[in-house]
Amino acid sequence: MKMRNAKFAIGDVVRHRIFPFRGVVFDVDPEFANTEEWWNAIPAEIRPNKDQPFYHLFAENDESEYVAYVSEQNLVADDSGQPLRHPQVRALMVPADRGYQWKVEAIHLH
Incomplete structure (x- = not known):
């Protein structure tokens, strides 16, 4: 698999292209790193490729x-x-120029 650079960084605020939710990135996987069960639960017609960055979001709708x-x-x-x-x-x-950044005390927990 070809490695790609992530388009978004920790702290960036993003929204989903299809579903009505948004969130802030708190972690990035360079490629799919979840379970096959999770993967197979996505309808085949909208299932994304595994060889791209995947983002962990604090999300909300x-x-x-x-x-x-x-x-x-x-x-x-x-x-x-x-x-x-x-x-x-x-x-x-905490709010930052480009979205959010970790609080100093949170860095030690992450």
Whole structure:
């Protein structure tokens, strides 16, 4: 598999291309690193390739906050400037020039 550089970095605010949620990146896998069960649960017609970066997000939609795992092809930058309400973002990160950054005390926990 060909390694690609990640388009997004930790702290970037992104939104899903198809589904109505957004989030902040808190970790990046250079390629798919989840279970086959998770992979197979994605409908085949929208299942992304494994050989691209996948992002761990503190995500939220209109109803809830959660952690999401999303392929790069399904993310776009969210430049709305709207803060995230996700409790883990507030607990572990602070606003920065380009989204968020880890709080100093959170770096020691990560």
